[in-house]
Amino acid sequence: xxxxxxxxxxxxxxxxxxxxxxxxxxxxxxxxxxxxxxxxxxxxxxxxxxxxxxxxxxxxxxxxxxxxxxxxxxxxxxxxxxxxxxxxxxxxxxxxxxxxxxxxxxxxxxxxxxxxxxxxxxxxxxxxxxxxxxxxxxxxxxxxxxxxxxxxxxxxxxxxxxxxxxxxxxxxxxxxxxxxxxxxxxxxxxxxxxxxxxxxxxxxxxxxxxxxxxxxxxxxxxxxxxxxxxxxxxxxxxxxxxxxxxxxxxxxxxxxxxxxxxxxxxxxxxxxxxxxxxxxxxxxxxxxxxxxxxxxxxxxxxxxxxxxxxxxxxxxxxxxxxxxxxxxxxxxxxxxxxxxxxxxxxxxxxxxxxxxxxxxxxxxxxxxxxxxxxxxxxxxxxxxxxxxxxxxxxxxxxxxxxxxxxxxxxxxxxxxxxxxxxxxxxxxxxxxxxxxxxxxxxxxxxxxxxxxxxxxxxxxxxxxxxxxxxxxxxxxxxxxxxxxxxxxxxxxxxxxxxxxxxxxxxxxxxxxxxxxxxxxxxxxxxxxxxxxxxxxxxxxxxxxxxxxxxxxxxxxxxxxxxxxxxxxxx
Amino acid sequence: xxxxxxxxxxxxxxxxxxxxxxxxxxxxxxxxxxxxxxxxxxxxxxxxxxxxxxxxxxxxxxxxxxxxxxxxxxxxxxxxxxxxxxxxxxxxxxxxxxxxxxxxxxxxxxxxxxxxxxxxxxxxxxxxxxxxxxxxxxxxxxxxxxxxxxxxxxxxxxxxxxx
Numbered sequence: 001x002x003x004x005x006x007x008x009x010x011x012x013x014x015x016x017x018x019x020x021x022x023x024x025x026x027x028x029x030x031x032x033x034x035x036x037x038x039x040x041x042x043x044x045x046x047x048x049x050x051x052x053x054x055x056x057x058x059x060x061x062x063x064x065x066x067x068x069x070x071x072x073x074x075x076x077x078x079x080x081x082x083x084x085x086x087x088x089x090x091x092x093x094x095x096x097x098x099x100x101x102x103x104x105x106x107x108x109x110x111x112x113x114x115x116x117x118x119x120x121x122x123x124x125x126x127x128x129x130x131x132x133x134x135x136x137x138x139x140x141x142x143x144x145x146x147x148x149x150x151x152x153x154x155x156x157x158x159x160x161x162x163x164x165x166x167x168x169x170x171x172x173x174x175x176x177x178x179x180x181x182x183x184x185x186x187x188x189x190x191x192x193x194x195x196x197x198x199x200x201x202x203x204x205x206x207x208x209x210x211x212x213x214x215x216x217x218x219x220x221x222x223x224x225x226x227x228x229x230x231x232x233x234x235x236x237x238x239x240x241x242x243x244x245x246x247x248x249x250x251x252x253x254x255x256x257x258x259x260x261x262x263x264x265x266x267x268x269x270x271x272x273x274x275x276x277x278x279x280x281x282x283x284x285x286x287x288x289x290x291x292x293x294x295x296x297x298x299x300x301x302x303x304x305x306x307x308x309x310x311x312x313x314x315x316x317x318x319x320x321x322x323x324x325x326x327x328x329x330x331x332x333x334x335x336x337x338x339x340x341x342x343x344x345x346x347x348x349x350x351x352x353x354x355x356x357x358x359x360x361x362x363x364x365x366x367x368x369x370x371x372x373x374x375x376x377x378x379x380x381x382x383x384x385x386x387x388x389x390x391x392x393x394x395x396x397x398x399x400x401x402x403x404x405x406x407x408x409x410x411x412x413x414x415x416x417x418x419x420x421x422x423x424x425x426x427x428x429x430x431x432x433x434x435x436x437x438x439x440x441x442x443x444x445x446x447x448x449x450x451x452x453x454x455x456x457x458x459x460x461x462x463x464x465x466x467x468x469x470x471x472x473x474x475x476x477x478x479x480x481x482x483x484x485x486x487x488x489x490x491x492x493x494x495x496x497x498x499x500x501x502x503x504x505x506x507x508x509x510x511x512x513x514x515x516x517x518x519x520x521x522x523x524x525x526x527x528x529x530x531x532x533x534x535x536x537x538x539x540x541x542x543x544x545x546x547x548x549x550x551x552x553x554x555x556x557x558x559x560x561x562x563x564x565x566x567x568x569x570x
Numbered sequence: 571x572x573x574x575x576x577x578x579x580x581x582x583x584x585x586x587x588x589x590x591x592x593x594x595x596x597x598x599x600x601x602x603x604x605x606x607x608x609x610x611x612x613x614x615x616x617x618x619x620x621x622x623x624x625x626x627x628x629x630x631x632x633x634x635x636x637x638x639x640x641x642x643x644x645x646x647x648x649x650x651x652x653x654x655x656x657x658x659x660x661x662x663x664x665x666x667x668x669x670x671x672x673x674x675x676x677x678x679x680x681x682x683x684x685x686x687x688x689x690x691x692x693x694x695x696x697x698x699x700x701x702x703x704x705x706x707x708x709x710x711x712x713x714x715x716x717x718x719x720x721x722x723x724x725x726x727x728x729x730x731x732x733x
Contacts, residue, residue, distance in 0.1 A: 124584060129595050133638040187580050187641040312632035
């Protein structure tokens with residue numbers, strides 16, 4: 001056999017060659033001392049393009065938004081010390097929502113590690129609790145295989161961010177380069193197929209159900225199982241709800257869809273969750289914002305089937321009767337085979353009950369208001385974009401209204417920080433989404449408080465001509481904080497009023513974009529139409545909205561899923 | 571309930587902190603933790619003694635299995651197993667106490683491994699309860715220093731934990 005002549009490359013060259021081999025299109029990053037040699041190699045090639053953010057938090061969120069909005073993997077590159085610590089919020093955000101991502105961080109030279117060197121921090125230690133896995137590469141010979149492992153771990157099993165920390169001297173050391181096609185690790189072998197016996201039992205349970213309910217989360221979106229889920233609903237005719245992370249997993253406009261469930265979910269979805277007799281949870285984790293108080297949830301008896309790739313998600317907060325560990329599309333394929341030609345129970349009575357709940361019209365709001373209602377802006381946003389936009393959001397009231405009023409018919413169009421709840425996520429995530437989906441319409445729904453947390457990225461948007469439409473629901477309050485203070489803290493609005501706000505129109509203009517101030521309901525739709533016509537420009541739409549509007553329904557913290565506050569209760 | 575969990579883990583830098591971090595981050599209790607490489611130098615074996623309800627122990631084993639470096643996890647207390655801990659204890663052993671101290675060590679099958687004019691260092695192995703009993707049996711004022719390794723465990727008979 002001819003021995004292929006392998007080349008001796010520096011660590012920095014190896015990093016870039018690995019990224020090329022992985023087909024990475026974009027790296028979101030910020031240079032600094034420890035990564036200078038890597039940046040030098042980036043400079044010498046044009047396959048991997050670099051997006052220079054203005055703060056490393058933006059790099060991590062952008063890589064995250066890139067991942068979420070596509071089936072590709074986001075990569076970010078930061079320097080040692082503050083470069084890495086700035087990125088930590090973004091890494092933790094991705095970790096909480098199981099987003100595949102690879103972070104490459106520079107480190108001080110190996111001989112200086114532990115000596116409190118300039119821009120040194122214990123990167124592996126700091127990030128350990130918020131990554132799926134991380135590595136410190138001490139020898140250039142391990143570099144290529146470690147990067148391969150990072151991509152492998154990030155994208156398989158329950159996905160998540162993986163960090164590779166590379167000391168500066170390792171980027172200058174040389175070794176033969178060989179990028180392995182595959183890696184196998186004895187300690188890491190995620191399952192794919194679900195247990196056939198369990199699936200059979202679960203299918204039987206579904207066929208016997210009189211009040212069935214399908215509850216799906218981010219796992220359906222992440223594992224690309226939306227087609228199988230649609231098929232399952234088509235076959236069974238069962239009602240379905242999505243979590244905040246799962247929106248788009250099932251078409252939001254379909255009559256079988258009961259809307260989002262949870263703290264700000266619809267009345268019908270929450271009632272159906274509590275009163276169903278068989279619940280099938282798919283890629284969802286029964287978290288506190290979804291089912292509220294687990295003891296209250298347990299008051300009604302029901303059989304629970306739980307499909308998840310991660311065994312540790314099963315029976316974590318709620319005891320499950322039939323766990324199925326596996327990759328969701330594989331498990332659902334097996335389900336569909338078993339359910340074909342089988343007839344479920346007649347559930348007309350259940351649907352009648354659900355439609356009664358639905359009749360409550362829990363998302364209604366005052367359409368005749370003289371001030372702009374935030375819900376109205378989102379309804380119009382949905383109409384103007386024809387439901388076809390990728391919507392990123394920040395965190396707070398605007399996020400909940402977007403989730404309630406924008407109907408997502410396809411997965412990977414709703415990009416938000418569900419688990420960690422990171423303000424500042426929306427704009428950089430929109431940058432990643434724009435680059436991952438050339439030609440797509442991308443809007444960032446935000447508020448005057450959240451947008452100021454990563455505002456500097458307006459500059460990045462200018463540099464790379466990212467035509468994001470910023471929908472700023474400006475009520476001059478940290479709206480969700482204000483709402484809690486109104487409900488639970490006797491109207492004491494402690495530090496939730498946003499004083500000294502900038503003139504957002506001038507601010508957008510200062511960054512070289514356009515800004516529009518909208519303060520009348522009649523101007524909402526024309527302003528949106530005008531903005532979305534401008535395909536090439538970023539437009540900052542500053543909507544002055546009702547300062548006292550609240551998000552309904554609401555399950556107060558610690559309460560049961562049916563103990564909702566509805567708008568007329570106040 | 572007290573559980574003794576054995577973990578086979580890749581002998582990588584930071585593997586120990588990944589495991590101890592997981593316990594502290596999720597609020598699980600660690601009574602003792604021992605770790606050392608196995609006959610295969612690429613792998614370490616850890617024994618963690620913890621307390622918790624069956625539900626908590628199930629969560630702990632799932633979270634351990636989730637760690638990328640962890641190869642295998644077994645709750646030894648689910649079946650017959652052996653458990654040993656090593657203690658080194660330094661006691662006052664002047665002319666007056668010397669005889670008594672030696673006799674006490676013999677009763678517990680301890681060995682005196684270091685002797686000075688007025689001290690003995692005794693090596694003692696057993697399960698935790700036996701070591702506790704030895705400490706209790708001594709005149710408390712005679713104890714100068716103790717060091718214990720924490721429990722190591724292994725399954726009985728054909729119960730084998732390996733890759």
